[in-house]
Every structure is written in structure tokens, then in C-alpha cells.
Amino acid sequence: MNRILIGNAVVGQSGGPTSAINATLSGVIRGVSENRADGKIQTLFGMRNGIEGLLRDDLIDLTSFFDCEEKYRLLEQTPAAALGSCRLKMPEPGADPAFYERLIHLFEKRNIRYFFYIGGNDSMDTVLKLTKYLKTASYQMSVIGIPKTIDNDLMGTDHTPGYGSAAKYIAVTVQEILRDCAVYRIPAVTIVELMGRDAGWLTAASALGRKITGSEPDLVYLPERIFEMERFLKDVREALSRHPNVVITVSEGLRFADGHYVGEGRQSGATDVFGHAYLAGTGKVLESAVKNAIGCKVRSIELNLPQRCAAHLASAVDLSESVTIGKDAVRAATGGVTGEMMVMDRVDAPEYTVAFGHRAIGDIANKVRKVEDRFINAAGNHVTDACVDYLLPLIQGEPEILYKNGLPEHLIF
Amino acid sequence: MNRILIGNAVVGQSGGPTSAINATLSGVIRGVSENRADGKIQTLFGMRNGIEGLLRDDLIDLTSFFDCEEKYRLLEQTPAAALGSCRLKMPEPGADPAFYERLIHLFEKRNIRYFFYIGGNDSMDTVLKLTKYLKTASYQMSVIGIPKTIDNDLMGTDHTPGYGSAAKYIAVTVQEILRDCAVYRIPAVTIVELMGRDAGWLTAASALGRKITGSEPDLVYLPERIFEMERFLKDVREALSRHPNVVITVSEGLRFADGHYVGEGRQSGATDVFGHAYLAGTGKVLESAVKNAIGCKVRSIELNLPQRCAAHLASAVDLSESVTIGKDAVRAATGGVTGEMMVMDRVDAPEYTVAFGHRAIGDIANKVRKVEDRFINAAGNHVTDACVDYLLPLIQGEPEILYKNGLPEHLIF
Secondary structure (H helix, E strand, O other): OOOOOOEEEEEEEOOOOOOOHHHHHHHHHHHHHOOOOOOOEEEEEEEOOOHHHHHOOOEEEHHHHOOOHHHHHHHHOOOOOOOOOOOOOOOOOOOOHHHHHHHHHHHHHOOEEEEEEEEOHHHHHHHHHHHHHHHHOOOOOEEEEEEOOOOOOOOOOOOOOOHHHHHHHHHHHHHHHHHHHOOOOOOEEEEEEEOOOOOOHHHHHHHHHHHOOOOOOOEEEOOOOOOOHHHHHHHHHHHHHHOOEEEEEEEOOOEOOOOOEHHHOOOHHHOOOEOOOOOOOHHHHHHHHHHHHOOOEEEEEEOOOHHHHOHHHOOHHHHHHHHHHHHHHHHHHHOOOOOEEEEEEEOOOOOOOEEEEEEEHHHOOOOOOOOOHHHEOOOOOOEOHHHHHHHHHHHOOOOOOOEEOOEEOOOOO | OOOOOOEEEEEEEOOOOOOOHHHHHHHHHHHHHOOOOOOOEEEEEEEOOOHHHHHOOOEEEHHHHOOOHHHHHHHHOOOOOOOOOOOOOOOOOOOOHHHHHHHHHHHHHOOEEEEEEEEOHHHHHHHHHHHHHHHHOOOOOEEEEEEOOOOOOOOOOOOOOOHHHHHHHHHHHHHHHHHHHOOOOOOEEEEEEEOOOOOOHHHHHHHHHHHOOOOOOOEEEOOOOOOOHHHHHHHHHHHHHHOOEEEEEEEOOOEOOOOOEHHHOOOHHHHHOEOOOOOOOHHHHHHHHHHHHOOOEEEEEEOOOHHHHOHHHOOHHHHHHHHHHHHHHHHHHHOOOOOEEEEEEEOOOOOOOEEEEEEEHHHOOOOOOOOOHHHEOOOOOOEOHHHHHHHHHHHOOOOOOOEEOOEEOOOOO
């Protein structure tokens, strides 16, 4: 696309919330207002609930709303998606042309020439389909995907905005749980279940204390390795022989060799305890297995939603990168880029440095980036030092959070 | 006790960990080192794992260890119990005199004349029994209980050290969950299960946003009210008729009229889903009930251990009071007080103010302070404004936490 496009822009958020997705939204708004768009973007509209907001013409004029620095700061420390989110699966362009014709009509009506979509894998599928359709249409518009996901599982980028804050939350919380578990002397196993159905990046972050405080979980199980119950119980027994307070982190996505999730509770001693109609959860199944096989005190806990929304404990590096990638998306789009996702490459330098760029969406969408083999130990029950080294820079720094009467301030609009 | 005692002191921590119990330990050490004891205490020993450490002669010389301000600061921001904890139930003094004779022998051996015990209800039982025994013995020692519990359920004090930090963690996390739940437009119920088996103070803290951000859970259920499933489902339906994203907080200690815990899963649609051998958890049972009766999207989450150990989010007011009450315990003991628990009274003043004092342990131990009637609404499904007003001062202020490479520093000794 070489024609210079002048008009308005829309931005949307899609998929699961994170602590940093609003920082990226702020970056896009900042990018437009700081005139990085060289005057090519007049008004930036926010789509409420992603593409669904566009379809029901529910847009907010962000250019007018963000009239002072304080609003940006508050937006950047607000968790979840300030514009709302959606999980709409777009039809294939060939299968439902009427859907796309309606979209184009809505774009034309407001002279939308720039489309920014902040999201994870499903959202990049939206970017890909819209890009494909536009190649066959006469309407000209730049379409840019901006990554966010706590799962860190998008291809083509060193890591994803949102992951660093989730990793920091997990690393800090696991340290606190390690302190908590250390207070008694009787043998006890604590199993912490972490998010990550297909990739173990979040669970890997539980080991970050290794190079900071010197304390970390005894065992760490990622979904990149087949889970074997007997091997697990052997690992637990060995850990208990070393010290009384054993802490284990597991990914919710662990699977047995037959492909079934551990959390389905189909194997092991958990089979009889939980009904088939209900997913027991990985931690609960393993808790039951340890109780039956070893008989010591055991409990399981899920860190659950706070992993993706505990913005009070965001990583300053993550928030800063999330703002920058939003700003850069604006510059890339008005510079003529379309059909690409913004990415971060780690520069080979003594200090941690990333270079911002973009890659074709077709090479990225609908793929899953797993934890690499070199990051998992040979026994498949912990992460390597190389993994900790990769993760460490991403959780650095504590943003200065604005509080009011004891609670962090959030921007709701 | 009017005789002036000169000798050594022991301090121990007992019961469940909190984010502030180490701040109280720091206060006791500060109290001794700042010579608030007027030279009456020579060496302060820490008992590892509470009274158990005394019994196995596992003591640490705290007077020597704490030789700089940085160690105090790190101790004050370290969660759980730095000295370790125990759940030892002391025998009745009359039932097992040999046990007490052994204790006295250990005290004599090290000339221990001051005994400080930081803990909750069970720990105050230890203080009470030791006090009772000493009344019949020739050995003279001052015995002081210092309260800590996230449950806020000790009698005789306006609130307990440790509660404010847990309340702040819950208030902040529930705000973040409210943001997270607001991103989609489809009807969904999120049930957040909070700690508190006998008293609803922790669950009440989930409503603190009312007077700060204006957002709070739709429904709040405390164990002070009998739980009725039909009434609950009616409440949920009404809430869903008002807006799509319903958030409910419930105490783990909710009970039916027949006295059974809701989390036992004996009643309602949950009966068939969970096995009898396993406590399903209050949230899971209610999730199942909503799914069966209403059929909308529903999930339940437990905030779990972080409620008591998320020291990165402690309340500055709580930490400050926790240090002060520890210091004051030293002053009280060396001033001749024994057999009492340190307390805080709220002073009737325009600004939140507490007065530190002490009350006879016999009036405090083995009682539970429930949430008062005036703090619960007439429908029994939320808290009153008076409750929010009582809670607000306790979560104020964010302590400056020292971080190293992205994680809070903890003192481990």
C-alpha cells in the first residue's frame, strides 16, 4: 500500500484482559495525539467490546476524551480492557462476504482509514481475515495488530506485552507463598496451579526467585512435557525427603500421554472423588493424588484471575513497552504498513534492549509459541537457568501507582 | 505483680501467618533495643516455631542479630512468620503439671523473665494457660499476648494487627476483578470466596470500593447470617436483571440453617457433582448451584493464601500499628503488666486515632468477635455504610516496599 491515507482511525481491544492492554491503548492514543501520525489521523475512535462495538456503531471519541496527562496515567494503571472486549470469531472472508461488506460500509461512513486491534491469538485472526478481505476490496485501510497476552504464546515476537506483568505477579506471589509455607515443620505439599493452557510461560515465571532471592518452587511442571503421574509422585517423595515444606507449581494445561488434561480427573486417585461432569482442575487432581499416594498434608491453590488483572503489581518494563508498541503502531500505520503485527525483538546487547518492528500477520496468526526445549530441564520437572535469564528483564521495575484512599485509581469510561 | 523483674525475654509467633506479624516482631525487638525496657531486658531470644522452639531449646538471639535499621525494615515487609509458627495446643495447667514444670525449667535455665506471644485465638489460649499456671508457681515472669490475625475476630480490641493488610489485599483485588469482569457483555456471575470461617470481616472488606471508587460486589454474604440457597438464587437473578456482570463475594464459613457448611456440598444442585469425602468449597458449591438453577456463565475463584501473605500490598496503617503494639508490649511488660493482651481502642476523634492499651487475657481468649449486626444490611446480603466507615481507615497508605531485581526483598533468618 503506497497511497497516503488521510482520515480517522479506530482502535479495539479483544480477548482476555491483561494488566497492560490499557497501556497499549494509551500508547495508540498518545501516538495519535503526539502527531506521530503526521496529521494523517484526525479522530481516533475506540470500539466498545472490540469489533462488536463497530458492528453496533458503539464508538467513543478518544481524541477528545484524553485531554490531560493524568487520564493517560490512570488508563495505564487500569487493569482489564477499558474499551471492553469480545470473543467474536470472524467468518472466513469467502464464506460470508455480506459480513465484510457491512464492516466496510461502517468504515466508509466514518472515513476510517486506520484499524488498530490489540489482542492475542484470536484477535490476530481477526486482523488476518480483515487484511485478506481488504486485498480483494476497493476500500483502502491500514490494518495493524498489536499483541497482548499474558500467555506469551504469540509467534514472531520475543515476548508479548502483558506477559511481564503477569510473570511479575506470579513471581512475587509465589515468593510470598514460599514464605507462608515455610512457617510449620510438619511435612506438607502445596500445589500452585497457574494459567497457561497450551504454553508454560506463566508457570515458568514461578521460578524467577532462583536468581534473586535464592528461593523457588521445588518442582515446576509445564504443558510442553507429557505429565506422568508416577514420575510426579516420585518427584514429590524425593522433594519431601529433602525438606518438609514442598511447593510445586503446575500449569493448568498439563496433559497425560493420552492427550487428556490432568484437570479432567480421569486418571489417578482423583477419579473417584470428582464427578465426570465437572473439570476438577489440575491442582485439585494432583492434590488428591498426593493425598492418596503419599498421605501427607497437601493443599492446592489456584492463583486464578489476579494473574491477568493485578495491575497494582505490574512490571514497569512491561507497561513501558506496552505504551511504546502502541505509539509505534501508529507510526507504522501512517507510514504505509498494513496487514502486520507489531513485534519486539531482543537486541544482542550487554543491557536488556528491545527493538520494535512489525511482521506479516499471516506468519503469526493461529500459531502457538511454546516454551523452548532449552528452557526446560532434562527431567521435565523444572526450568533451566537459560529460562530464568530470558524472563528476568521482563519483570523489572515497579510503576508508581496512584492510590486514592487506599485503593489504586482506575479509569472507567 | 509488683516486683521489678530483670532478666531475658523470649518472643514467639504462633498460628496462621499474616503480612504484619513480622512488623509486630520488629516492634518487640525495637522496643527492647530502644531501651523502652529501661534496662530490665538484657537479651531478647526468638523462639523458633513458637512454644515448640522453646521446648526443643531452639532459640535465636535477636538482640545481636538486629544490628541495623535495614534489617528491621526488611523484617517489617516480610510476610508469614519469620520465626516460624506452630499450632501446639497447650494442656490445661491442672491436667499436665509436668509439661509446665518443664517449661519453667527452660525459662529458669536462661533466666527468661518476659514472655511475648504474638498470635490469634489459639495463641491467646497459650498465654492464658501460662498465666494461670504462673499464678500457682514461684517462678516470676511477665506474660503478654500481642494480637495478630487476618480474621479480626479477637475480643477486646477495635481490630487486630494483620487484618488491615488482608483487608487491603481483598479490597484491591476485588476492584481488579470487578474491572476484569466488566469487559464482556454476556451475562456472567463471578463468585469470589474469601477467608473467614467464623467471622465475616475479610469478606466485608470486599465492599470497601463503595466509598472510594464507587464500585463494589453486587452481593456480599457473611457467615454471621444463615445462608439460604433459594434466597441467594433470587438475589442473583435480581442482580442479573440489573446488569450482565454480577460479582458476588462469599465467606468460606457460610452455613445452612442446619449448621452444615455450604462448602460441604450437602444441599442444592451441588450434591451430586462432588464426592462426600471432599470439601468442595463454598464458591464451587454456589457456582454449581447457579449453573444448575440459572444456567448462565458462572465461575468461582478463591483468593486463598495471598489474603494472608501478600505483603507487597500491605496497609501502611496496619504495619505502623503492628510495630507500635509490639513496642508497647515491651513497655507494658517491664512496667509490671502480666496476663494481658495488648489492644487498640479507637478514639472518638475527627481523624482516625487509636489508643494502645492492654486487657486481661481471661476476658479475651477463646472467644470470637463476629461482625456486628449494625454492619450487615437487613436483607443479609451486603454490608452497611457504617461497616465501610469502620473499615476504611484500616487499609490506608502504601508502605514503601524495597525491591531487588523485580521482587520484594524478604528477611529470612
